[in-house]
Amino acid sequence: MSELPKEEYLKKCTSACAGCSSTLCLRYVLKAAGPDTVLVVPACCTSVLQGIYPTTAMNVPVYNVAFAAAAACASGMSTAFSATGKKTNVIAYAGDGGTVDIGIQALSGALERGTNFLYICYDNEAYGNTGMQRSGATPIGARTTTTPGGKLETKKDIDRIVAAHEPPYMATACSAYPQDLYKKVKKALSIQGPKFIHILAPCPPGWRYPTEKTVELGKLAVRTGVWMLYEREAGKLTINGISKAAMKKPLPLEEYLSAQGRFKGISVEAIREMQLTLERNQRRLRNEEEGLC
Numbered sequence: 001m002s003e004l005p006k007e008e009y010l011k012k013c014t015s016a017c018a019g020c021s022s023t024l025c026l027r028y029v030l031k032a033a034g035p036d037t038v039l040v041v042p043a044c045c046t047s048v049l050q051g052i053y054p055t056t057a058m059n060v061p062v063y064n065v066a067f068a069a070a071a072a073c074a075s076g077m078s079t080a081f082s083a084t085g086k087k088t089n090v091i092a093y094a095g096d097g098g099t100v101d102i103g104i105q106a107l108s109g110a111l112e113r114g115t116n117f118l119y120i121c122y123d124n125e126a127y128g129n130t131g132m133q134r135s136g137a138t139p140i141g142a143r144t145t146t147t148p149g150g151k152l153e154t155k156k157d158i159d160r161i162v163a164a165h166e167p168p169y170m171a172t173a174c175s176a177y178p179q180d181l182y183k184k185v186k187k188a189l190s191i192q193g194p195k196f197i198h199i200l201a202p203c204p205p206g207w208r209y210p211t212e213k214t215v216e217l218g219k220l221a222v223r224t225g226v227w228m229l230y231e232r233e234a235g236k237l238t239i240n241g242i243s244k245a246a247m248k249k250p251l252p253l254e255e256y257l258s259a260q261g262r263f264k265g266i267s268v269e270a271i272r273e274m275q276l277t278l279e280r281n282q283r284r285l286r287n288e289e290e291g292l293c
């Protein structure tokens with residue numbers, strides 16, 4: 001960690017909740033990107049944590065846009081920069097609701113047009129900013145304010161949807177592994193064209209765990225295999241070492257579930273479905289890495 005740049009582009013005292021991991025992620029994303037960066041943020045917790053005008057925690061320009069529009073606005077901005085010969089990084093930093101639900105058509109369009117930008121989805125698995133309603137990214141069995149008995153549907157697989165667009169680079173990351181995230185952002189920004197990084201971002205009020213457990217929760221997600229860390233560069237998939245090690249000796253899924261109040265009372269069927277989804281995902285990734293599909 002001591003090798004990461006000392007410069008801060010996200011200042012202290014944001015208005016995020018204590019233990020907010022998406023804010024930590026943004027800090028590392030901006031350390032990797034540096035000062036010649038514009039952030040495009042749709043309506044989400046990141047719109048709020050910046051602070052209230054005329055004060056701001058942000059030390060790079062931020063373009064706050066409508067909920068559905070992050071990828072479209074970033075696309076126009078990227079085109080304008082390249083028309084004027086500027087190399088400024090354009091990074092969309094959007095929540096899961098703004099990505100897998102309302103922003104999906106703009107994201108798909110920008111990927112298809114080959115927009116030169118980095119799209120980051122920080123996934124706290126609910127509409128956090130408006131009080132934890134379920135999103136397409138909420139996992140099965142999770143209690144939210146609109147699924148008080150636990151969500152009935154499985155988490156939407158946005159990574160496979162993005163992969164179908166064949167961007168030159170895409171990756172997953174998790175807030176509990178900041179060096180891994182930092183390296184992935186650096187690599188993404190060195191590549192021309194559309195890049196996508198999907199970060200799992202534990203959220204204390206939404207997932208209902210004590211604030212000091214944020215890093216532990218991220219590690220549990222990876223060590224149980226619920227969240228796989230990998231990169232796909234020019235069509236070649238690599239499962240990262242952390243997840244490879246976790247797959248050899250996975251922790252039981254129950255350890256991850258029991259650490260969170262949102263899974264209290266989850267049904268046996270939902271746990272089984274989650275376990276099957278997790279195993280199917282690992283099998284797919286392993287097969288792809290080995291060139292079997």
Ligand SMILES: Cc1ncc(C[n+]2csc(CCOP(=O)(O)OP(=O)(O)O)c2C)c(N)n1
Pocket residue numbers: 043044045046067068094095096097098099124126127128129130135
């Ligand atoms: C068209 C539209 N519908 C609803 C809203 C209200 N709204 C603002 S942020 C938000 C939730 C965003 O959720 P997500 O993208 O997951 O980000 P998070 O808040 O979790 O960081 C909602 C529903 C809005 N701003 N615009």
Ligand code: SF4
Pocket residue numbers: 015016017018019020021022023045049124128129202203204205206
């Ligand atoms: S609701 Fe969750 S994601 Fe939003 S600021 Fe609070 S901890 Fe962060």
Ligand SMILES: [Mg+2]
Pocket residue numbers: 095096097122123124125126127128135
């Ligand atoms: Mg969210």
